[in-house]
Amino acid sequence: MEYTKLGNSGTIVSRICIGTWHLPGSGSFKDGVETVDEQAFSRIFKRAYDRGINFFDTSNIYHGRVEHNEECIKCTGNSEKILGNIIKDYNRESLVIATKVRGPMADFVNGEGLSRKHIIWQIKESLKRLKTDYVDLYQIHWSDNNTPHKETMKTLNHLVDIDLVRYVGSSNVSASDVIDFMNIAEKNNYERFITMQEPYNILNRSIEESKFDVARSMNLGILAYEPLEQGILSGKYLKSNSGRVEYYKDLSKRINETSEKVLKLSEIARKLDVTMAQLAIAWILKRSIETGVSIIPILGITNEKYLDENLDALDVNINNNYMKMINDI
């Protein structure tokens, strides 16, 4: 495994992180929702750990099998609980655990957001679910326009002071808001964000324009989510419709609108003698070198075969000619 710094902190993480938004399905249903095959995820976790992965990402709202929404408030916290049941059997200090706060956790008015009240409630709940006494990286999942930025930053700083959290980061927050949060931290001597968690892959490069400058100027690492555009960049949907799209219908539209590009990318993968998933992950790692921005892909993994295949992307180097061809596509 290769290792790198988490943002500009002194903490070292694997070059690749594993996420827990979607986890392997069990095929059984409870209250109309498919349950997670916890044994299967436990095997994936162990294999990742044995291959040197130490960095895992979750969120208080993740279920592992369904998108969180208002009708499914009871689904919240499930991924954290599953991860907690696994990490209790590992040396906690060998792991770097990231989670998030902001999304709706209960249907009363303070059941969501970035207020002091909500964050202090939720960090305690996350720690219980994760069966740990601290989180390494606590991220604000997205903006909350009802809460002054200073209230959020002061609260996050407090969590670091009382040892519940080691570092803080943002996700899905606009560049101008990230700058505002960082300025508040600077002015008040609060903990600064060290990372921005953002969507980034060959088919979705919008953060290159909106966030790369901020990352460079403020020394922020980028945690790239959906590195395979939710599986589309594995190329599997060119052949069949089996995978996340079977239960996550929102994906169909994106599969249709990207199929021409994916077909062209499959030709490049064939020429390089790598799988499409490896091409997509290696491309992110190469963009990190080309742009001078620290970018760590967060992979979603539903079986051990995908894990092995995708981690082998670390040995793939895409040369400049091929980078240009991908860029043209």
Ligand SMILES: NC(=O)c1ccc[n+]([C@@H]2O[C@H](COP(=O)([O-])OP(=O)(O)OC[C@H]3O[C@@H](n4cnc5c(N)ncnc54)[C@H](OP(=O)(O)O)[C@@H]3O)[C@@H](O)[C@H]2O)c1
């Ligand atoms: N901050 C945020 O708002 C935010 C948003 C989204 C995600 N995230 C984070 O980013 C993580 C990754 O997101 P993601 O799961 O969408 O990532 P992704 O890597 O783009 O997609 C992962 C999915 O692709 C499929 N796949 C992976 N490797 C494959 C392979 N070799 N061959 C064929 N199919 C393969 C699997 O799905 P199937 O087997 O089910 O098809 C897998 O679950 C999440 O777990 C979460 O931690 C954060």
